[in-house]
Amino acid sequence: MPAALPSQPLVTAPQLGQLLVASRKRRKLTQAEVARRVGLSQNRISYLEKNPDELSFKQLLSWCSAIGLELRLGERDAAGPKNVSEW
Template identity: 90%
Template sequence: MPAVLSSQALVTAPQLGQLLVASRKRRKLTQAEVAQRVGLSQNRISYLEKNPDELSFKQLLSWCSAIGLELRLGERGGVESKNISEW
């Protein structure tokens, strides 16, 4: 079973690329295996790992699901978010 990864704060696209690669490798998945799960080519997975700023949100969600990551959003600094009704 893969090691449990604690939450990781990301603020740049390169950090996202590094996280996607590290998570894929930790789960012993090849780019081809991720590509099949996400519905892209292996070449495209390779490209997007190096250029994560070009990932669509839909691709990112599929990718996270394929490699066992959960995407969460929150305010920086751990500040509790306000009630949505206040928006």
């Protein structure tokens, strides 16, 4: 099992897509394997990795579970990023 990635704030959809791809690859999973676990087609996984703003919340939770990620929400640090214009 690969070493755990440190938690990181996400403030844009492209960051989410990059994290999903990086996490999948770290676990040596193909798009087809993630698709099977999430209940989507491989083509849809490919599309959503490039267009993560179109993920439903339910899909995101399933995807996180399938690749060993945990989704957490919390108050933003006052010194953290403030630009959320893409959301």
